[in-house]
Amino acid sequence: MNTKLSDSDVVELEVVVVATHDAADGIRAFDFARVDGEPMPPWNPGAHIDLLLTPGLERQYSLCGDPNQLETWRVAVLREPESRGGSEWVHERLAEGDKLRIRGPRNNFPLVEASEYIFIAGGIGITPLLPMIAECEAKGRPWTLTYGGRSPSSMGFTHIESEYDGKVTLWPQDSRGLIDLAALLNTPRDGAAVYCCGPGVLLDAVEKSCEHWPDGSLHLERFRPKAGALDGVSRSFEIELDQTGLVLTVGENESIVDVLDKAGVEVPTSCREGTCGTCETVVLDGIPDHRDSFLNDFERDSNEVMMVCCSRAKCDRLVLDL
Incomplete structure (x- = not known):
């Protein structure tokens, strides 16, 4: 099915906001087109930009439009009062006709081959799942x-309940409480893939709930x-x-990326807090102190790669493939 996009697929473009609309209370969708009129680069479900x-202010948002329609890219942004300013900036200042630069696409959340798919979304976490569902x-x-x-x-996007009759269960917390994960995930199914995006608590x-499912599910x-x-x-350490x-x-009080920046060594970064995977770097020797929220347990235990924006060292020196 889809494969993870490589760094060579990532481009930086000047785009214009060609349309915007409210998708729900506090959620606004934006459609971007290239200023030069050329088609947008191809992307796969799960990609973000x-x-x-x-x-100094950049934010990542999932593409939630149609990958087969490359006249525009679409994202939907939740206004979060307790955010670090990105969502408020987008809601308050970004309007139709405005131009800005965007970078992408990156896909750290690709749709893998599976016998069936169990999608679980919380709030704005529905966005990366929409193109996945359409492809399935x-x-x-x-x-x-x-x-x-x-x-x-x-x-937002609750029209999918009627569009895909019988396959979508809407679970508003004010009337149904929390999603019944025990019922949903109690019985592991070989070959099935569970995809989830949403708030950290979910x-x-x-x-x-998936600890007893097969690895990779x-x-x-x-x-x-x-x-x-x-x-x-x-603690201080050497690289x-x-x-x-x-x-x-x-x-x-420094990150590896901070030190690399001062030395003129360029490593691509985006989130700077270990969630996006942009700064993934190969470790040739030494034991990282993994502090990211991106790698899985197997990848952390292997110590083959690390996120240099936030992770540190459990040893005196790390040797990096830089």
Whole structure:
């Protein structure tokens, strides 16, 4: 089915907002087209893009339109009062006719081959699942969606309930409480894939509920760090860049990326908090102190890669493939 897009697929474009509409209370959708009039780059379900809002302010949003329609790209943005300013900027200042730069697409949440798909969405987490569902439907793949939110008015794209009759269960919390994950995930099914996107509490609960499922069954996408992921003692350590032999010291209050930036060594970054996977770097020697919310347990245990935007070292020196 879909494969993870490589860094060579990522481009930076100047685009214009050609349409915008409210998808639900607090959710606004934006359609972008290239300023030069050329088609947008191809993408697969699960991909996200970076909106480069101002110097130092960029945010990631899932593409939620039709991958077969490349006149525009669409994202939907939830206004979050307790956010770091990105969603408020988008809601308050981005309007039809405005131009901005965007970067992408990246896909760290690809749709894998499976015998059936169990989709679970919470709030704005519905966005990356919409094109996945459309692809499953087009290819005759069995699937179901359980979609939770605070209330019906806060849940965008609820038209899918009637569009895909019998396959979608809407679960507004104000009338039904929390999604019954025990009933949904109690019995593991070989060959099935569970896809979930939404608030951290939902992702954590789904992760817990799938502990007895076969390895590789669960697929999550986080846009915020797991609770406590960035915590821990920060000690000084060294990094050695294998390609040049350069040795740099990472101080207690610095990240690896900070130190690399000062040394003029460019590593692509986006979220700077270990959720997007953009800065994934190969570790040739040493033991990382993984503080990301992107790698799975197997990848962390292998210590073959790390997120240099937030992770540190459990040893005196890390040797990186840089």
